[in-house]
Amino acid sequence: MTAQIPIVDYLVLEPEPHLVAHSCRGCGARYFDHRDACASCSGTEFDEVDVATTGEVRAFTIVSMAAPGIPVPFVAALVDCDGTSVRANIVNVPPDPEHVTLGMKVRLATESIGADSAGTEAIGFGFEPLEGATK
């Protein structure tokens, strides 16, 4: 099997792909980046917590113009995963407002973004519709 690496370290591929957040031990605030301290309570101790792999689209945009080198159009969204906000693309659906809607139920999906010179495959993630995903 080809070696794999997640696009970001808060995407964990095994045993099933899911996102992991740093949860503040003091107040429960969740973060995806490496922390110096908690922005809510300034605590410095964190636990790793799994984030729900299904959620609801709370906001989205269909980006038709982006910085050079970024393929368009794509759907960028804010997904509410059982109380944890996640930034992600909405994938496996036509990028238009007829197919992407506010409140739509979605689930985590992964896809290859290519192999490096050593043959390691980088794995990206997005969210696809629970119903009617196109692949």
Added chain:
Amino acid sequence: MSEDVWILGIHMTKFGKRPDKDTVGLAAEAALGALADGGVTMRDIGVIGAGNLMGGAAPIGQILQKQIGQTGVPVFNVSNACATGATALRTAIMAVKAGECDMGLAVGVEKLAGAGLLAGGARSADADTWTPRGRYGAVAAVDGRIGTETMPGVFAQIGMEYGHRYGGVDFELFARISEKNHAHSTLNPLASYQKRFTLEEIMGDVMIAYPNTRPMCSANCDGAAAAVVVSDARLRTLSAEQRRRAVKISASVLTTDPWEEGCQVLPNVNTLTRNAAKAAYEAAGVGPEDLDLVELHDCFATAELVHYDNLMLCEEGGAADLFRSGATWRDGKTPVNVSGGLESKGHPIAATGIANIWEICHHLRDEAGERQIEGARVGLAHVIGLGSACGVHILERSAA
């Protein structure tokens, strides 16, 4: 309570393409204009707050002094994204309030014409070997792969989130907000664009980030604005004409975004605006119903909608209804962005937070000509800089 501070002089340059002047030339035009408007000179100024984002670390305040007056007074070069101008002004106001001096100058300037899309930067080629880097341990560029870093896309989501929460919001509503601001701009000779668009033209224009089409995005342009502020005590020593034209700063508030769930995933521009508005209304002793006009930060049509609510111009959740009632058109109950707003007047980033105050002052002084809001006595100016910073100023006509 410390004494009042007043706007004594204020000036905004023509916004748009300004190949005739470099950055400091535009800053000088605004600063000299504000000094002349106030009937004072650089020799009267005890502190300078200055901002220019595109110039990077270059000290725009001292560069300006070297063109118009090296008096040796302290300069604070400030940077707060789109709230930079308001921050420069607030710095000068704080110095006067603190008694460090009795007159201050604030300047914001930007050369941004033709800058195009403001985004996270071009995507470079993927590395030869996937190596985790940075605070997310990313092995590849994430803009476009994990959401978007473009400003039109971020603010599109902010408007859509409001729609999801309260309902009654669609593409056409946002386009109609843009239609209003472009219509308003036809009366503003200093605006970058003075063209009225039909709803169909706006909705049919180039899509940037749904639901924001091109005319629903702020216009990148060149421009500068400057203001002279003065203490109450010093103002009383000035001429009757200067006192008559002085505009009272009833509130000057700057906030940042407090932590809330999700705020580091999609910027929350709501709470810090609401916090700033509440503090400003309390300081000024006025409420939203007292405002004769509002200049708010319509960097995108989707942003204007949420700020109706954040500034409490409507009941919570009532922004779409407020707009549909016609209240925010120039003949409505609470005219919003009669200058044309950022979508039409333009958005030379560091100048914007002073230019919106110039617009309010113009009406309070009864000097706005064709676009005058008759009998304007109280106005509010609002800016948001992503990151985030929010500036709210409430201004009142002089009683003198």
